[in-house]
Each structure stands twice: as structure tokens, then as C-alpha cells.
Amino acid sequence: AQTVTQSQPEMSVQEAETVTLSCTYDTSESDYYLFWYKQPPSRQMILVIRQEAYKQQNATENRFSVNFQKAAKSFSLKISDSQLGDAAMYFCAYRGNSNYQLIWGAGTKLIIKP
Amino acid sequence: DTGVSQDPRHKITKRGQNVTFRCDPISEHNRLYWYRQTLGQGPEFLTYFQNEAQLEKSRLLSDRFSAERPKGSFSTLEIQRTEQGDSAMYLCASSLGAELRETQYFGPGTRLLVL
Numbered sequence: 001a002q003t004v005t006q007s008q009p010e011m012s013v014q015e016a017e018t019v020t021l022s023c024t025y026d027t028s029e030s031d032y033y034l035f036w037y038k039q040p041p042s043r044q045m046i047l048v049i050r051q052e053a054y055k056q057q058n059a060t061e062n063r064f065s066v067n068f069q070k071a072a073k074s075f076s077l078k079i080s081d082s083q084l085g086d087a088a089m090y091f092c093a094y095r096g097n098s099n100y101q102l103i104w105g106a107g108t109k110l111i112i113k114p
Numbered sequence: 115d116t117g118v119s120q121d122p123r124h125k126i127t128k129r130g131q132n133v134t135f136r137c138d139p140i141s142e143h144n145r146l147y148w149y150r151q152t153l154g155q156g157p158e159f160l161t162y163f164q165n166e167a168q169l170e171k172s173r174l175l176s177d178r179f180s181a182e183r184p185k186g187s188f189s190t191l192e193i194q195r196t197e198q199g200d201s202a203m204y205l206c207a208s209s210l211g212a213e214l215r216e217t218q219y220f221g222p223g224t225r226l227l228v229l
Contacts, residue, residue, distance in 0.1 A: 004156075037220075044118075045157075045205065045220035091156050099170060100145065100209075102218065104156030 002027045004094050006105035013082045014113050020067075021077045021108045023092030031097040034068065034075045039107075040088040048090070051075065079110075087112045116140075118221035120206050126227045127196055134192045135224045139208030146189050147218060148181055149205040150174065157205055163189060196228045
């Protein structure tokens with residue numbers, strides 16, 4: 001069965017600096033999809049960025065980028081120029097190529113220090 | 115596009131009571147998902163609909179849980195004979211398209227507390 005691991009329960013970063021959140025996963029599939037979602041306090045889950053496993057190029061969305069290492073089964077999220085509004089729980093999620101359910105990590109709480 | 119909505123946002127009930135939650139997906143989204151999220155954890159998949167057909171069910175979805183999506187629009191999740199272990203946030207998501215890469219859009223969730 002596929003699993004997703006986020007080893008950092010909490011991270012903090014100074015406003016305007018860069019932070020990297022870690023995610024590793026385990027799968028025997030060759031085609032799959034990886035996602036980072038953000039869940040602000042008392043607010044809904046929002047997609048931050050998505051990566052298709054067949055793509056070698058790392059996905060980028062404005063200040064958010066990923067470092068996708070397929071062989072190492074690693075999918076880290078880098079947030080540049082951190083802003084106060086980035087404070088949230090960040091979840092890494094996996095979807096295989098045979099079904100539609102997302103498999104989630106336990107999340108990392110990101111604290112932004114002003 | 116008003117987003118995914120869920121009702122109620124909060125529910126407090128006594129053990130043994132039945133509860134029903136509603137999810138309205140983004141209009142024209144043909145896929146709808148239910149997840150459960152306990153405090154400090156990531157969501158866990160419960161079930162998935164494509165239009166009105168329930169295509170996947172997690173083993174987490176015991177006989178006390180039932181979900182429907184009549185007419186392929188809104189969905190309801192019912193929990194019968196609630197237990198304290200059912201206390202969690204119940205999340206609904208919807209998506210459009212025929213590809214696995216499609217994005218799931220989430221609602222605000224229904225927080226259930228079973229006393």
C-alpha cells in the first residue's frame with residue numbers, strides 16, 4: 001500500500017525568508033501524481049502545487065516550487081519570500097494511477113515569524 | 115463558481131444518535147469525494163462518486179456510514195448510531211474531468227463532536 005510521510009510536524013521561518021517542507025512517499029507504481037495542499041486555520045484545503053511523476057521538470061507556481069526526486073521518492077516544497085499569509089498546515093498527498101483517492105501525509109504546521 | 119459548500123459546519127450530537135451531512139459540489143463537477151480528518155492528522159479517504167454512482171469505498175466506511183449522491187448533484191453522508199470515535203472533520207471535495215491529474219477542490223468541512 002502507498003504511504004506518505006511528512007517528518008516535520010512544525011516548521012518556522014522568518015518573514016521574507018525561504019523554507020523547505022519535506023515529504024517522502026512509498027509506492028510501487030511508476031505513474032502517479034503528487035500534490036501539496038495548504039489548510040489555513042479554520043479554513044478549507046487549497047491546492048498549492050501539483051506534480052506529475054512522468055514529468056522530469058519540477059513544478060513551479062509563483063513563490064512555490066517543488067524538488068521532485070523520483071528515485072528517492074521525495075517531494076519537497078520550497079516557499080520563497082515567505083509571507084504572513086503562508087501560515088497554515090501543509091499536507092503532501094499522493095494519487096496513484098489506478099484510483100482517484102488521495103493518500104495524505106500527517107501535515108507540517110508552518111509558522112511565519114514577523 | 116461558488117465553490118464546494120458543506121452543511122452544517124458544526125454538529126454536536128450524543129452517542130447513539132444519527133447525523134447527516136450535506137455537500138454541494140462545484141456546479142458541473144462530476145466527481146465527488148468524502149474524506150475524514152481527525153485532529154493533527156491528514157485526511158483519510160472514505161468514498162468517491164462519479165455522477166450518481168458510488169465507485170470506491172474505503173474499509174473505514176463501516177456499515178454505520180452511508181453516502182448517496184442522487185441525480186449526481188449534491189451528496190449526503192449519514193452516520194448511524196454515532197460513536198465517540200466518529201468525532202472528526204468530514205471533508206467533501208469535487209473535481210471535473212476524466213484525468214487522474216485533475217484537481218480536487220475542497221469544501222470547508224463539517225466538524226462533528228460526539229459526546
